[in-house]
Amino acid sequence: MQRSVRSFSLAAMSLALGACATGMVDDSADPFEDFNRQMFGFNEGLDQAVLEPAARGYRAVTNEPVRQGVSNFVGNLGEPVVFANELLQFKVGGAAETFGRFVVNSTVGLVGIFDPATSMGLEASNEDFGQTLGYWGMASGPYLVLPVIGPSSPRDAFGMGVDAAANPLTTAEFEGDTETRIGVGILAGLSAREGALETVDDVRGTRLDPYTTLRRFHVRNRAAQVGNREFVPSDIQEVPDYELDF
Numbered sequence: 001m002q003r004s005v006r007s008f009s010l011a012a013m014s015l016a017l018g019a020c021a022t023g024m025v026d027d028s029a030d031p032f033e034d035f036n037r038q039m040f041g042f043n044e045g046l047d048q049a050v051l052e053p054a055a056r057g058y059r060a061v062t063n064e065p066v067r068q069g070v071s072n073f074v075g076n077l078g079e080p081v082v083f084a085n086e087l088l089q090f091k092v093g094g095a096a097e098t099f100g101r102f103v104v105n106s107t108v109g110l111v112g113i114f115d116p117a118t119s120m121g122l123e124a125s126n127e128d129f130g131q132t133l134g135y136w137g138m139a140s141g142p143y144l145v146l147p148v149i150g151p152s153s154p155r156d157a158f159g160m161g162v163d164a165a166a167n168p169l170t171t172a173e174f175e176g177d178t179e180t181r182i183g184v185g186i187l188a189g190l191s192a193r194e195g196a197l198e199t200v201d202d203v204r205g206t207r208l209d210p211y212t213t214l215r216r217f218h219v220r221n222r223a224a225q226v227g228n229r230e231f232v233p234s235d236i237q238e239v240p241d242y243e244l245d246f
Contacts (some may be wrong), residue, residue: 026219027215027216027219027220029143030142031142032142032144035145036143036211037145037211039146039147040145040214042147043147047193052197052200054190055190055194058190059197067191069114070187070190071191071195072112072115073111073112073187074187074188074191075124076101076102079098079102079105080168081163081166081167082098082125082126083095083102084166085129085132085163088135089127089132089135094125097122098124098125100117101122104116104117104120104122105117126225128156128159128163129159129162129166130153130155130222130226131225131226132159134222134225135226138155140154140156140226141154144157156222169184
């Protein structure tokens with residue numbers, strides 16, 4: 001969910017920046033388009049009926065420092081998975097920096113609520129097992145929209161499963177572990193969705209086809225992540241006006 005909302009948020013940025021060069025990535029291949037559009041419609045309906053109202057309620061009852069602390073906390077929980085994937089990609093320097101971030105923020109930062117590591121020059125990175133598989137040469141496969149999760153691919157869907165299984169919060173055994181995991185998952189989803197409220201509204205408010213815009217953004221962004229290249233959101237072609245059927 002968090003990845004889906006983040007992708008939708010950045011897709012909105014691409015609309016604001018405009019569209020130009022196409023690059024070398026084929027973002028038009030979509031053999032499962034009928035299924036994907038149905039899943040996109042389902043996710044949109046779920047978001048408008050449940051997730052967006054919950055996110056607006058969350059914003060209404062919290063202030064910015066509290067929301068930032070939640071975002072920091074959720075991000076810190078994922079640092080061990082990032083560390084493991086950096087090692088698998090032989091990014092030793094990045095792995096050392098991620099390890100340092102986790103130690104500093106888990107201690108000085110009070111289990112990650114605060115982020116003193118960034119002010120110390122230890123920058124956050126984003127590596128997952130889907131990227132690791134891509135690093136080792138596995139193709140992503142066709143574009144795939146998953147229920148609730150959103151934009152993905154067969155490779156990345158498998159990678160998400162591995163990352164979830166490897167997360168210490170998943171493997172650790174403690175009293176009330178199931179309730180804690182569910183609570184953290186809900187908190188992570190609320191935090192991600194709240195942070196994308198305005199940008200998702202921007203995408204929905206355009207006359208462009210949000211499905212195609214999001215697909216093009218996702219395919220190009222993931223290719224850039226796997227190739228360790230900087231991704232420019234404006235490098236997305238304009239898409240034609242399209243009336244959605246849902």
